Amino acid sequence: MDTTQRTDQQTSAERRRRELLEAADRVVLRDGPGASMNAIAAEAGITKPILYRHFGDKGGLYAALAKRHTDALLDSLRAALDAPADRRERVEATLDTYLSAIEARPQVYRFLMHPAEETQSDQGFDVGKHSAPLLRRMGEELAQVIGERLDLGPGGQQLARVWGHGIVGMMHAAGDWWLGERPCSRAELVRSLADLLWGRLAAAGDKVGGPGF
Amino acid sequence: MDTTQRTDQQTSAERRRRELLEAADRVVLRDGPGASMNAIAAEAGITKPILYRHFGDKGGLYAALAKRHTDALLDSLRAALDAPADRRERVEATLDTYLSAIEARPQVYRFLMHPAEETQSDQGFDVGKHSAPLLRRMGEELAQVIGERLDLGPGGQQLARVWGHGIVGMMHAAGDWWLGERPCSRAELVRSLADLLWGRLAAAGDKVGGPGF
DNA sequence: ACTCGGGGTTACCGCAAGTAACATGCACGT
DNA sequence: ACGTGCATGTTACTTGCGGTAACCCCGAGT
Known part of the structure; x- marks a missing residue:
């Protein structure tokens, strides 16, 4: 079904996003507000460009986190x-x-x-x-x-x-x-x-x- | 005389410092808090290492300015x-x-x-x-x-x-x-x-x- | 079999903080 | 007069970060 499919994709994307946010949260809470995108990506088990795909830039990530x-x-x-x-x-x-x-x-x-x-x-x-x-x-x-x-x-x-x-x-x-x-x-x-x-x-x-x- | 000498050096150093601070002020007021050390040095007519000699690091300069x-x-x-x-x-x-x-x-x-x-x-x-x-x-x-x-x-x-x-x-x-x-x-x-x-x-x-x- | 798109990676650019090593000029003791 | 400091300045570099381009892999649909 088209809707379920779309829903699945959405939830998948949103679940990813939440996982990334939680990883970012851990890093920011550990390293302070100066945490680097590399560190956050590493904590999430992936690499930088994915973060950028999800949040645009560091400001976007931090805004979502905040x-x-x-x-x-x-x-x-x-x-x-x-x-x-x-x-x-x-x-x-x-x-x-x-x-x-x-x-x-x-x-x-x-x-x-x-x-x-x-x-x-x-x-x-x-x-x-x-x-x-x-x-x-x-x-x-x-x-x-x-x-x-x-x-x-x-x-x-x-x-x-x-x-x-x-x-x-x-x-x-x-x-x-x-x-x-x-x-x-x-x-x-x-x-x-x-x-x-x-x-x-x-x-x-x-x-x-x-x-x- | 030793004291006069020392005083001269001090005043010279302090005058330099004030000049640098005024240059930094102009740049910060123009470019915002994200002004680079290069820009500040250029405004002062000199180069980075001198700023670092005077203020230690960017934080020191900004603290003095503030x-x-x-x-x-x-x-x-x-x-x-x-x-x-x-x-x-x-x-x-x-x-x-x-x-x-x-x-x-x-x-x-x-x-x-x-x-x-x-x-x-x-x-x-x-x-x-x-x-x-x-x-x-x-x-x-x-x-x-x-x-x-x-x-x-x-x-x-x-x-x-x-x-x-x-x-x-x-x-x-x-x-x-x-x-x-x-x-x-x-x-x-x-x-x-x-x-x-x-x-x-x-x-x-x-x-x-x-x-x- | 093929391509197509989502999720992923490596390798890079540009830029700014900060530093090492080298140059220059001016006052001093001898 | 001559080297010796020493402050003042420079070039050229390293490191680390934000951000991006190009490529890769694999599973689904036709």
Whole structure:
């Protein structure tokens, strides 16, 4: 049958692709984001041109790899964000989910934040798109949730987008720093960040003797 | 005299170094972060090995280059942070200073956030240090200001550090996204971010019909 | 029997990082 | 005046990576 045939071919190609991605995953997790195409091909038991046939170029492979992990992480985050609980609890759950993920698999995290490096772009200098797609996607996702659930008055959608990206950036930078220095427990970090979002910065009193920050 | 001699040599070497850095700056700003050592050497009117004598490797050159810009930006930020005004105004001034800087010279900004890529690190996987040094330095600086001016009770120093890195991350991610999409004016962005820091997220009401975010 | 297409390989190109070995010129001690 | 350093510079090379061209093999369809 024509359809089954076509399906077989498709599944075969897709299975290959998944095998290659898994091999690439192992190598990237072992050797870091600088893993060479040769190394990945060797791990998969084949040679370079096949990788290029499947993914076009290194950027394509890395994008496919990143998409898998990004999708997985975003699913967890959505779950935490949609849990039935009050706002503060959900914010804390989401922060904790993200931090757990980067804590459990720092190599994956590092790879996602440091994507293909795009060799040299033309002098167009695509500033604004250089950031890791993961950050952008998380920002948009969060913006959407905020925008559809909170009543922010006129201009609320735009505000939600700013906040989405801002909060994600806060989470990311704090998490990155925390992962390197481990200055406190994860729970404390989550609490501190939630406190920040809850306006404790504005509410805090000045220290004696000078104008407060 | 021995000292004068040594001084002359030092100043000569340092002047050379500055000339090279300025040439490198021009090339990086023109060709992007992927500029080759050959191109930089050519711009400086010399050849590769001299660059290597001065900076060790590409990472060294890029680090030196980044330090210059980072120092300059941090000076502006410190000025905004230390201005005589109330807390909210200072926060807004600092945000605006940062955003002005990245808006005025996006190439510099992009270069600073996407440093040398450190080829392949040993499997130690130095997670936590991969982030741009600029972000770390800004975070520490802000943490210090917060810690020394705000009365945050017990554990306040740690809280200040978390907030410093978190706020810087927020500023960075929002700025990066804003630079790419330009969804609003700079002033609006500053206002929105300050509102976020002032707890409007926690204070906002739910939209009709469901539990709020 | 034949060709045709998917999956595979070897061998190569171009280019960039980094280095070794060689040249040049200018100040010094003798 | 003369060699001796030493900083400054060059050419020419090695290595390793991304990417590609050309060829190969084998099973299926006619």
